[in-house]
Amino acid sequence: MSFAKEPPHQHGAVSGSAIVLVNLGTPDEPTRGAVRRYLKQFLSDPRVVEIPRAVWWFILNGVILPFRSGASAKKYASIWTRDGSPLRVHTSNQAMLLHDALRARGHGEVTVAMAMRYGSPSLPDVLARLKADGCERIAILPAYPQYSGTTTGSIWDAVFAHYRKIRNIPELRLIRNYHDHxxxxxxxxxxxxxxxxxxxxxxxxxxxxxxxxxxxxxxxxxxxxxxxxxxxxxxxxxxxxxxxxxxxxxxxxxxxxxxxxxxxxxxxxxxxxxxxxxxxxxxxxxxxxxxxxxxxxxxxxxxxxxxxxxxxxxxPCLNETPHWITALAEIAEQHMIGWPTMMSPSERALRQQDAAKGRESALAKGATE
CATH class of the missing domain: 3.40.50.1400 (Rossmann fold)
Known part of the structure; x- marks a missing residue:
């Protein structure tokens, strides 16, 4: 078996840490074709449908995809927003807010990325990008509080399948559940x-x-x-x-x-x-x-x-509510124990000063416009 090419090694480069927030997925657009592609990937996962593959192939391709894709597309169209799929919008916002929350707690060197188990941005693509960016410590945070083999278990399958082709595998931490957090x-x-x-x-x-x-x-x-x-x-x-x-x-x-x-x-x-x-x-x-x-x-x-x-x-779901973002930060922080993510007191003070200057500059600019 051949392995994927490793990114060029740079002596002295500082390794990074990352949190990957993974949700189920969504079609790229509310159209029959896009929904069909999404459903085919989703429903082809043996974790999702535990039916003998040969039998399920005929059911999926002969019955479900031809007849269900159009009806599902109409349902997606009924909830679609100007910014796209609500699930993708909320998950993306959660990732950005989680990054800010971790920085506020002193974790200055943590990348937070959003990925989808099915659809885009795909989990393998996100993991490959993090490796290219020098992240050698990665925590996988499913958007599912309760563990199920059909959801979280499927994420682990995708993670293991990706790294099976990687020579230099980063340190991995897999957050299994937080149903009682x-x-x-x-x-x-x-x-x-x-x-x-x-x-x-x-x-x-x-x-x-x-x-x-x-x-x-x-x-x-x-x-x-x-x-x-x-x-x-x-x-x-x-x-x-x-x-x-x-x-x-x-x-x-x-x-x-x-x-x-x-x-x-x-x-x-x-x-x-x-x-x-x-x-x-x-x-x-x-x-x-x-x-x-x-x-x-x-x-x-x-x-x-x-x-x-x-x-x-x-x-409504928790979405971007402040208490949920705080909880996400707590969950992520608990699973990063031992990683070199914390800023020194002097670095943190300097970052806070820079942020304050930025806010003052923005306020002054707004006052003159």
Whole structure:
């Protein structure tokens, strides 16, 4: 096996450290062709669909891609923004804000990059760029708080496949989960409280997580348990009683049984049972995307109202909220222990002086314009 060519070695060069924030992915544009390319890469991953490859190839290429790509493109178009895909926009912003937060905590020499498991910017391309930039210490931070082989496990597959072709592999740290991290739970709590302050509180709070086939739980995947632990911790922090909230699972695909209860029929039944005001949050998604903005805020909302509900409130994902960026910085910092990322007191003071001068200059310029 041949290895990729190494970048030129420079004696005396200072090695760098990096955090790579990895999300699931998104089509490049809301068109049938772009969605088809994205779905083909996503649904071809054996971590995502555990069906014999030969059988799945015919189902995917003969049924799903020809008939589902167009319908999915319309759904993506309904949430697309002027800046592009909401998931890519939020993840990119999170990476930039995480970089700033780490610098504010004294980590002056840390690169923060954003990558996608499927689509662009691809994880292998980002890892190759970091190597070319001299990063010899890399921490992989999935955007998934709860571990699942279908998500985080797939990221590890991509990382290992990339470095299998690299001769000089950097030091790697893989952040497995943070479903019970204090900062993550607090960010969720603050998000719910802020929404209740602004819009009032519903009769029940539904915590909807992305679904996976039930067989993954029976085969040892911890995702189901980690989702329920997140829900229990958040409920406790919100001082909710057991009857005040429900845990459900969304985005079921195919005829096999998935984790239950399913979100859409559960919400419809709540409306039929007399619940008039309902709040829904998706704790497993850290960035708003198709599954939250279209599936929950549009489709599930419609199901609730059609069955007699009066007020449906979707609580947005953590996105760029300050408490979430702080939590991200804490998670990243915990996994960089021992790395030479901290600035000396004199360097930090000098950086702060330069930043202050920059702000003063900007203010003075604004005053004269």
């Amino acid at each position: 204090e900062g993550y739970i607090e960010a969720l709590r603050q998000s719910v409280l802020a929404h209740w302050d602004a819009h009032g509180r519903g009769e029940k709070l539904v915590m909807s997580f992305h679904g996976v086939p039930k067989r993954t739980l029976l085969l040892g995947d911890p995702y189901h348990c980690e989702c329920h632990k997140t829900a229990r911790l958040l409920a406790a922090r919100l001082k909710l009683k057991p009857e005040d909230y429900l845990v459900t699972f969304q985005s079921r695909f195919g005829k096999a049984e998935w984790l239950q209860p399913y979100t859409a029929p559960t919400v419809a039944q709540l409306a039929r049972d007399g619940v008039r005001r309902l709040d829904v949050i998706c704790p497993g998604f850290t960035s708003d995307c198709l599954e939250t903005l279209e599936e929950i805020a549009m489709e599930v909302r419609h199901d609730f109202l059609e069955n007699g509900g009066k007020q449906f409130q979707y609580i």
